[in-house]
Amino acid sequence: MSSNPAFRPSRRALTRAAVVAAVLPVVALSACSRAGTNTASASAAPSELTFGTQAGPPSLNPAVGDPAYGATYQWAYDPLVVMQPDGTFAPGLAVKFGYVAGSSNKVYEMTLRNGVKFSDGETLDAKAVKTYLDYLRAQKTGSLAPLLANVTTIDATGPMTVRITLKSSDPSLTFNFAQAFGLGNIASPKAVANPSTLDKSTAGAGPYMLDAAQTVSGDHYTFVPNPNYWNKDRQHWKKVTLRVIANPSSMIQSMRSGQVQAALGDPTTLSAAKSAGLNVIAPPQAMSGLNLLDRSGTISKPVGDVRVRQALNYAVDRKAIAKALYGDEALALSQYSLTGQAAYDTALNERYPYDVAKAKQLLAEAGYPNGITLESIDTTVAGLNKLMQAISGQLSAAGVTLKITTKPGVNDYVIGMLSTKYPTAVMGYGLANMASLYAGFINPAGPFNPFHYKDAELDKLYAQYYAADEEQGAALQKQINARLVEQAWSVPVVGAPLSYYTTKGITGLDATSGNSGVPWLTEIRPAG
CATH class of the missing domain: 3.10.105.10 (Dipeptide-binding Protein; Domain 3)
Structure with a gap:
């Protein structure tokens, strides 16, 4: 609709954003990888989780990578808003959020959670959120910048309050700030000041952070608990390994052998996953x-x-x-x-x-x-x-x-x-x-x-x-x-x-079509 600039970024930028956000949930990306080995098992109360995915991210920096419907960024970056399995929205890094009454969806305000620190020790506040979102708006690559093309200003109206003013009406910010698109994956202002550090490390306010020494780009990404995380009860694992397994059949084999406990599935292997005794979540x-x-x-x-x-x-x-x-x-x-x-x-x-x-x-x-x-x-x-x-x-x-x-x-x-x-x-x-x-x-x-x-x-x-x-x-x-x-x-x-598979002994993975089939992956935890 030409009268609404909210969705009129450059054709190149929109093509990349829309294809990532729309096509890739259906198709399995192609990447070279090997199944590898993992010491975590599907036995009772495991301490380590290996999560399988078909491809690694183009960049670990959420502002220039492709967080939409991906499996990488959630481990290190809590979203501003959490989309629940029934499609409703709950507090994430923002405890209050929404459009200002009478603004015709042109003014959006958030109140941030107190006591939150990024994994590098920086404090989450309104200035940090503004710094990151302004940085993101300026990007020429990645799937997220076009989602902020309609923004006029982002203001820190108080120590913990943020106001976003739009050029024209746009009701989609709450959804965009949740985990499906990942627009609300805020990075530390210290990292934003030196963004190249985000290419090979993480600086989020999520439950985990990347361990670069145990990571091989394109093959596996290892996350360890963020010592500054605000809610220790949500740190369910001593280590999370995101392993890239491009072949859908190899993914099933890795889960059957206990090398992988949870995975992003593939529409072509739903029947095979069920036959293998895996729990299949496929709204x-x-x-x-x-x-x-x-x-x-x-x-x-x-x-x-x-x-x-x-x-x-x-x-x-x-x-x-x-x-x-x-x-x-x-x-x-x-x-x-x-x-x-x-x-x-x-x-x-x-x-x-x-x-x-x-x-x-x-x-x-x-x-x-x-x-x-x-x-x-x-x-x-x-x-x-x-x-x-x-x-x-x-x-x-x-x-x-x-x-x-x-x-x-x-x-x-x-x-x-x-x-x-x-x-x-x-x-x-x-x-x-x-x-x-x-x-x-x-x-x-x-x-x-x-x-x-x-x-x-x-x-x-x-x-x-x-x-x-x-x-x-x-x-x-x-x-x-x-x-x-x-x-x-x-x-x-x-x-x-958009399917997910888990082995026995794993719970917490919940998604429905009402929430676009996108779970909050960091809720995956040992059963019992």
Whole structure:
């Protein structure tokens, strides 16, 4: 929405931010690693935890790295706000937070927790928060700076109070300051003054800190208790090792052998993890399906016709695909929100029942009685090409042929999607609320909208939503969701899970689709 500068950073910055925040929860990043060995075990009351992840961070500095949906930064950096499993927000480093009444979501205030120190001994106060957020705003790389593009000023209004003033209404700061995006991962002002120190060390106010002597970048990262941490009861481990294991099958093997006790899972190994006796936490997290990019009909006239887009939605049996690929037909998705989120509307699930005859009828009404052929692009990462093949097979029954170009990695896929050579593409977009959906999917500058398509009705609804209070905003989110469904901006098929696995003897890992499937990892602890 061009009238809202909150989501109009440079296209390069927005592309990086949105792809990291939206695609990477679905796809397993590629990195070279080895399983290695670990002395921690799954026996009763272990003192050490090894957590498996598919890739290491591009930088340990949260301001220039990619904290969104990642597994690295939470160990050393408590967020300003904690998103709970039910999707509500609780105090983190900030004990009070929210928009000033009557400000139309343009003024946000926080009161910080007393008695908090960073791992380097510096004190957390309003000046420290302002210093870090101003530093973050100035960054040219990383996924977080664009989230503060709408900020006019950040002021320390008292020793422990911070006020953020925005150029235009934006209701998303509380979510952004929580652990999913990691905008609230505040670093010490001493470290900010010499930011190169953050590349190979940590300076947060979380329960642990990096032990560089026991760390090999790209392979494993070792964290030990932060001696200055404000809540000793949350330091559940004497040592936490984050181990990079790129191959999803190798991750399962490492957990079965006791080398890894908890891990970020992969949608392609859900069944294998369950068969291995692991505890699987896998709430729906990302809208996966076929993105109908060329809604204006620039290179593909059929995609520019809403009847054709609706026909494609009727032609896909979502439950069958969800069952075949993910083992659970309940993951079928036909809207732009997940159960437990404000925009979710049960009635929208019935808008496009599987109906091949209806699909053919709409295609004929649009002038395509003999069917259509559409160019498309997908990627082999995390089995998204398998999802595309399933969609393609079902569309063929309605007379729709997908000519698919497959790219092996995320970067090539993104480049192809942005090239405007393809009117359709496979998608995996993390769902949280309508503000985060706008950032990369609806925004004319967003990577999932490369043809810069706009809808006047959506613009109007978003303008109202950004300025609304929580109750009004929830109703407007439902209206936005309904408009997207009716205009058939894409073919949502499954709510792909952001999955986590644990071995026996481990508890505390809790996530639902209501909180975007993102747990507070430092709550992982020995059972009993």
